[in-house]
Amino acid sequence: MSNIRHALTVKREDDFAKWYQEVISAADMAEESGVRGCMVFKPWGYGIWERVQRLMDDRIKEAGVQNCYFPLFIPLANFEREASHVDGFAKEMAVVTHHRLIADGKGGLIPDPEAKLEEPLVVRPTSETIIGDAMARWTQSWRDLPLMINQWANVVRWEMRTRMFLRTSEFLWQEGHTAHADKQEALEETHRALEMYRACVEEDLALPVIAGEKPENERFPGADETWSIEAMMQDGKALQAGTSHYLGTNFAKAAGIQYQDREGTQKFCHTTSWGTSTRMIGGVIMTHGDDDGLRVPPRIAPFQVVILPMLRDKPEDEATLAYCEQVRAGIAAQFSLGEKVRVLLDKTPGKASAKRWDWVRKGAPVVIEIGSRDMENGKVAAIRRDKLWNPETGKLANSFPQRDEFISGISDLLEDIQNSLYTEARDRRDANITRGVTEWSEVTEFYKSNGKYPGWIEVQWSKPSGAVLEKVVEQLKEEKLTIRNVPRDGDDADGTCIFTGEPAVERILIARAY
Amino acid sequence: MSNIRHALTVKREDDFAKWYQEVISAADMAEESGVRGCMVFKPWGYGIWERVQRLMDDRIKEAGVQNCYFPLFIPLANFEREASHVDGFAKEMAVVTHHRLIADGKGGLIPDPEAKLEEPLVVRPTSETIIGDAMARWTQSWRDLPLMINQWANVVRWEMRTRMFLRTSEFLWQEGHTAHADKQEALEETHRALEMYRACVEEDLALPVIAGEKPENERFPGADETWSIEAMMQDGKALQAGTSHYLGTNFAKAAGIQYQDREGTQKFCHTTSWGTSTRMIGGVIMTHGDDDGLRVPPRIAPFQVVILPMLRDKPEDEATLAYCEQVRAGIAAQFSLGEKVRVLLDKTPGKASAKRWDWVRKGAPVVIEIGSRDMENGKVAAIRRDKLWNPETGKLANSFPQRDEFISGISDLLEDIQNSLYTEARDRRDANITRGVTEWSEVTEFYKSNGKYPGWIEVQWSKPSGAVLEKVVEQLKEEKLTIRNVPRDGDDADGTCIFTGEPAVERILIARAY
Secondary structure (H helix, E strand, O other), X not given: OOOOOOOOOOOOOOOHXXXXXXXXXXXXXXXXXXXXXXXXXXXXXXXXHHHXXXXXXXXXXXXXXXXXXXXXXXXXXXXHOOHHHHHHHOOEEEEEEEOOEEEOOOOOEEEOHHHEEEEEEEEOOOOHHHHHHHHHHHOOEHHHOOEEEEEEEEEEOOOOOOEOOOEXXXXXXXXXXXXXXXXXXXXXXXHHHHHHHHHHHHHOOOOOEEEEEOOHHHOOOOOOEEEEEEEEOOOOOEXXXXXXXXXXXXXXXHHOOEEEOOOOOEEEOEEEEEEEEOHHHHHHHHHHOEOOEOOOOHHHOOOOEEEEEOOOXXXXXXXXXXXXXXXXXXXXXXXXXXXXXXXXXXXXXXXXXXXXHHHHHHOOOEEEEXXXXXXXXXXXXXXXXXXXXXXXXXXXXXXXXXXXXXXXXXXXXXXXXXXXHHHHHHHHHHHOEEOOXXXXXXXXXXXXXXXXXXXXXXXXXXXXXXHHHHHHHHHHHHOOOEEOOEEOOXXXXXXXXXXXXXXXXXXXXXXXXX | OOOOOOOOOOOOOOOHHHHHHHHHHXXXXXXXXXOOOOEEEOHHHHHHHHXXXXXXXXXHHHOOOEEOXXXXXXXXXXXHOOHHHHHHHOOOOOEEEEEEEEEOOOOOEEEOHHHEEEEEEEEOOOOHHXXXXXXXXXXXXXXXXXXXXXXXXXXXXXXXXXXXXXXOOEEXXXXXXXXXXXXXXXXXHHXXXXXXXXXXXXXXXXXXXXXXXXXHHHOOOOOOEEEEEEEEOOOOOEEEEEEEEEOOOHHHXXXXXXXXXXXXXXXXXXXXXXXXXXXXXXXXXHHHOEOOEOOOOHHHOOOOEEEEEOOOOOOOXXXXXXXXXXXXXXXXXXXXXXXXXXXXXXOOOOOHHHHHHHHHHHOOOEEEEEOHHHHHHOEOEEEEXXXXXXXXXOOEOOEOOEHHHHHHHHHHHHHHHHHHHHHXXXXXXXXXXXXXXXXXXXXXXXHHHXXXXXXXXXXXXXXXXXXXXXXXXXXXXXXXXXXXXXXXXXXXXXXXXXXXOOEOOEEEEEXXXX
């Protein structure tokens, strides 16, 4: 293989935001659609989402949660009835006001004034209120509980500044909604969902995360508790990769979600909701991408192994292709990471060396090239995307294993790539969380002096609320900082609050964030 | 098992439309949402859709078609640019005109007049135009062809009279869109998609269909050819279960989908599109349902086998449950119809006899009950949903196989149910197509004298177009009849046209339709 490198034009260290855009386009994942705030998911980007969806859906179903589908449109009345919900969401939403188009007489089309809706409809920004209506119909008795449902859907939140995968007006997600007899059970479900997210995101997407509770000011509108998983990107910023909310009886009271308990008493349910979205793909890019493009963890790679035949427009090509097909079938019969190995024999026109770089940019975990000489020697030329360069020679770290060894070893190889991407990200994350900071001045100094990508700081605080919390939030905002969460598995507090000087009650992570 | 029957309150023969609604509610598949024209898919209804989706998606991917995702919103300009498209679709669509809600000062919310969109957005009724934009960007050279993409999405067509699964304002579907170098290849793709639909709908949904070309008046707006698969419901009406369109260069010219051929000449692509929707589930209900509820073909049943433990609130229950769990694990380890058997041990509260009827109404293919006596005898009590009643005795056709025999026989049993549902539907369909009708008066007489559910008639015609065709359509409309299609696999014409008296050129199926 030639050692000529076709890296991206922008490096992570030079301009992380530009690099991010370039990875998306170089890996052919997605593009702007021309429709304000909406993107087009291209096959490679959507294929990764389909993998995430399937793995997450298996986990959701395993917990006994059932998938449903609710209307895209939500009547205004649903938003009006729940004041705290309105405060949080009523701002930027797509509103349907007409149900017909007519010719404007000038060659164009306009909404038909005769077809104005009596009550405008909102394109769902989230489905708590409409699912709440259904839950109120479906829960009558304690026998109907717990009610655990999930929806895979598109949602719309009008966004002024968009960034592909991270912030778009329309995005794809799943939203779980559950109703329970009491607080205890609802809290358990909140934590089950959070732990399911942690496991999926760490094990499948190879993104190390810190699970914890959000402070009061970061709670979902109407929630009693909001929990999140937070991942660190390579620029040191935090990305919230999933949230799980304990909603108390707030939504139940607004929607009338009640049940009769074993003693015949009418009670309000305790509800939860939890969601993850296509934003996770943004997290995969910013965690695993490098200056050559994307690196996709094997579990979520649409193709884990790509075979490139080296053809020369000569009669021998037929034999080479037949040999490639044998290798393909051999690999396709292997199991790795609990599933059949997904392998593509890429027969599209073009030179193998050019196509190799296309697949490097896309981040296929393993790429192999096979020419007539390899065939004669019973070998393949292989690269693993996560360790593309030999750190000593600076050259492409390709290897030339025997065909049969390569095939029988593919299961271990993919497992190793999955693990090593996770370990690399976890080590980097751990190296970039600074602990033991006790003075606010250390915080400002840290973000001033630690370069472009400074990472996170763990501090202790007294968990203020109300006006004191507001002041803390303002103070952080001046440094472009936010509180990510109170780590679930963190140490107890043993010092004083960095903001108030009072005795600390817990530890929090602060960071710049997406 | 007790022989007391809990049939539906409405029989098919008495009121087919009411029966249809009752099946949906008795099988707990779906319900009205309270949002105009939109339904809620409940777990059993959505679970069936998920199965259909997965089986269809496997077939789509096998053909090398790649999934993408395009924006929900389509700018008006896309509809304006393609006149024939506008004629067909511009009538009833949901139009987004504002991107913000504000308080109206009276406790309610209104669209913010300050947040009016400069150009209204249409909620996609289908995605030809927006996908056409993308195709124009993605096809440059012959090397980029064929371009074959598919999208699973929700679409909205404002409907005044709705019926669950069959006609709702929002529905779920897949839409395939492909671009090709020439007419020949595009026509091949049109037929490949049609044949894929036939195979999926017949093999997976067990709905026998007739594949054929739609007459000119039934073509998709902008298409050169429209092909369909048509299924017969138990009331003798036709249901179009899928369509495949050859779009010629019409959409390519409107969207600028061009490529440079091997000689360097710029050419327009020939495109196709093809779609199936949640409407197919309506077809499953109206084909396989009976007066006891739904019968779900095993391939698309979320659960193929349901185990009901017969518990008595006594200490023995534990042993019964453990035995049931053994049976469940034994069944779950079996393969049938190419997949692992999907089995549910239903531990929800309630008597097994009542729960049995819930599962009969839902149409789970096999339901077994296990009590302490069955356990002692090493047996299970089983019913197969497709043959619930013994035709001789009129009693429940339950059987009491040995546990191990039942487990090892489950694969064959499910296959047999899948096949027998298909055969039953095909035989009924075939018995209800009348051929050899040569006079129009025979047609009117047929529909007058053949009861409520008269079936289809095959006639020969001269394939008129323009004004003559319009007259034919009118003539049929007076009898509430439509032309379904020209069967692909039918006999050649050998007579005269029933409408014009001219020599016939092909045979057509006429029927009342959904």
